[in-house]
Amino acid sequence: MFDITEKPKQVRKAFLVGVYNQAGQRDEAESLLTELGSLVATLEIPVAGRLLIRVQTPSPRFFVGSGKAEEIYQRAKELEADVIVFDNGLSPAQQRNWEALSGLAVIDREEVILDIFARRAQTKEARLQVDLARMEYSLPRLTRAWGHLSRQAGGLGGKGEGETQLETDRRLVRTQIDRLKSDLGLVRIRRATQRKQRQRLPLPTAAIVGYTNVGKSALLKKLTGAQVLVEDKLFATLDTATRRVLLPSGQGLLLTDTVGFVRNLPHRLVEAFKATLEEAVVSDFLIHVLDASHPRVFEFYQTTMRVLGELGADSKRSLTVLNKMDLIRDEAT
Structure with a gap:
């Protein structure tokens, strides 16, 4: 696995590539490519340029056709990029073919997200x-x-004959x-043992869920006053934190923050983080935080619901919290 965070320290530039299949999918592909740029920026790698390509039939060699592959390579070379990042997934063979063609590191969205998680x-x-x-x-x-x-x-064992x-x-x-x-x-x-111990307390439980960087940890901090990490970064929080909240009615509540979701979140990450995400499954209800100011807020809502569906938690009772409403008021005035 190529890890762009472990290479020698030097000025690096990334060239981003997005693909779409039908004309009606272009806007969504543009949005995903912009989000990919934010993910790459989280790794502190400047984006030198980007290219959005329509691919009707994926090529087994490069995913895109040979002509487009040459165009991508030449654009990346002109911009002095040393890593090409695809928004779509690439097979191991496609990555090898790309690196043989370009002599550059070539990775996909999944590898970028994995590297961010490794840092966080x-x-x-x-x-x-x-x-x-x-x-x-x-x-x-x-x-x-x-x-x-x-x-x-x-010490994992010697090499066999x-x-x-x-x-x-x-x-x-x-x-x-x-x-x-x-x-x-x-x-x-x-x-599971910790949850059983909490269940002995006469307190309901809630899990805060939502897209990455919508303000879940900020909500937990606001409600509890706890010293939890709050940063304007994608995937700033990977670890769960459970705090006790006293509601205005006098009712106590155990509130748990969870890792944020993102479009096209690798399934293997959902599987790997099941131990953490189970907090959402076993809670009494969910608090779904949305960034009301984002133009694609409904898509982010759907993404969160899809991941919750993978966990078997999409039918749980939930309370929706619209965050960043002040940004909407600012735009309206």
Whole structure:
């Protein structure tokens, strides 16, 4: 797996590529490409340029046609970009073909999100979840690596007789994946125990959910006065925080913040973060925070509901909170 955050420190530039299939999908593709730019900026990498392409039939070699592939490469070269970032997913073979054509690093949205999560993970639990997702993403892409996994993996076992370096690396990664899944199984057991302890309290529970950077942590801080991280960044919060709230009626409430969602959130991340996201599944109700000022607020609502559907929590009782209403009033005056 290519990690743009672990390369030598130097000025880097990214060239973004978005694709769409039908003319009516162009606006959505533009929005996704803009969001991709924000994701890349979160990694502190300047965006040198972008290109939106219509692709009616994906090519197995480059996803786009050979002519468009050459155009993308030339544009990136002219702008002195050293990484090409696709908004759509690329297969391992397509990534290898792109890197052979361009001599540049070529990644997709999923890898960008994984790198952001790797940077944001602060607790042991979050790091375990991110590591699992990254290992599962890396496994079919090991031919892109430089054969150094055996040195990183330390005491996972020796190289078998007649075993190639690639086979060794794959075996080591599978062993790490199994170990991470086992560790996360213990995390889920511990969380279940903690929830049982909270259930002994005569307090209802609520989970704050929503798109990334809509103000979920800010709401938790406002309601509880707790010192939780509040930043104007995508995926600023990966770790859950549960706090007790005293409502104006005098009723107590246990309130939990959760990781934010994003369009085209990799399924493997949803799976990896199930130990954390289960807080939404088992809560008595959800508080769904929306950025009322965003022009695509309904799409963000749908994205959150789709992820909740994957978790089996989309039919839970919910309260919708419209955040950033002051921005709407400012625009109206």
